[in-house]
Amino acid sequence: MALVSMTALMNHALENRYAVGYFESWNMESILAVVDAAERTNSPVIIGFGGQFIGSKKRAIKENIHHYGYLGKAIAMQSKVPVALLLNEAHTVDLLIKGLHSGFNAVMYESHDLSFEEFTNVNRYLVKTAHFLGAAVEAEIGQLPDSDISNNTISKGEKTDPDLAAHFVESTGIDALAVSVGNVHLLESGHAELDFELIRCLRKKIKVPLVLHGGTGIAEDDLKEAVDLGMCKVNVGTVLKRVYLKHIQCYLKKNDVDHMDPHNVIGRGGEADMLCGAREAIAEAVVKFIKIIGSENKAHLI
Numbered sequence: 001m002a003l004v005s006m007t008a009l010m011n012h013a014l015e016n017r018y019a020v021g022y023f024e025s026w027n028m029e030s031i032l033a034v035v036d037a038a039e040r041t042n043s044p045v046i047i048g049f050g051g052q053f054i055g056s057k058k059r060a061i062k063e064n065i066h067h068y069g070y071l072g073k074a075i076a077m078q079s080k081v082p083v084a085l086l087l088n089e090a091h092t093v094d095l096l097i098k099g100l101h102s103g104f105n106a107v108m109y110e111s112h113d114l115s116f117e118e119f120t121n122v123n124r125y126l127v128k129t130a131h132f133l134g135a136a137v138e139a140e141i142g143q144l145p146d147s148d149i150s151n152n153t154i155s156k157g158e159k160t161d162p163d164l165a166a167h168f169v170e171s172t173g174i175d176a177l178a179v180s181v182g183n184v185h186l187l188e189s190g191h192a193e194l195d196f197e198l199i200r201c202l203r204k205k206i207k208v209p210l211v212l213h214g215g216t217g218i219a220e221d222d223l224k225e226a227v228d229l230g231m232c233k234v235n236v237g238t239v240l241k242r243v244y245l246k247h248i249q250c251y252l253k254k255n256d257v258d259h260m261d262p263h264n265v266i267g268r269g270g271e272a273d274m275l276c277g278a279r280e281a282i283a284e285a286v287v288k289f290i291k292i293i294g295s296e297n298k299a300h301l302i
């Protein structure tokens, strides 16, 4: 299968009452794990990287977004299922434009500092550029609260205003709208309380596919109901890093790596390879979500 448009994946999901998952990666084995899971379940999938991480000014080693774009595109093009490639939540337009030129076929800009008018203008420009290059644009109206596990707090968010969101979609021409309906970014412990009435209202007023971020922190039944009400893309990130870390932590507790051949621990790819196990842990988590959101066995229908 080739790289497929994110809009095509979302529209198929919307018409057939399931959601396609965006599973955020950070390196080679984490992105391969997502495709492993999608191929195993014959599911369409959106792969990609977090722009706020890759492009962060605080990053110890400055990254080149082209490396991530070319890598993601190569993986998408070799996959057996339809795959879209998203550069998610980047904080600069420059990074997104570079991303569009290096293989990403979907982008999302994030800023909490701009006025509504400025934010609209940036997205209008992005839509023009992305559409010219055959790519899609997602944007969020409202603001998801952020969970912070280090001090057990959740920041104050702002739910999506349906009229404002409808106006924004009309005036920018974006392809997908991320909404704030009780979902929480980075939430791991406990479950977000989704506002199903608001989801219903948004589905009626908004003409483009709706996206639910913060998939990790939503209870299985709530996620199913949200999809049933018309959410056709669900973002999952935090839990993938958690299971990856857990696997490495357990491995290092169980094995005396100082007395092991390092090639067996990393790189040989055998039974004892720590990173193969970590990749498998991610794939298992992704499979679980694919089943919940209903995209299993939909790949061949697209």
Ligand SMILES: [Zn+2]
Binding pocket: 089, 185, 213, 214, 235
């Ligand atoms: Zn998000």
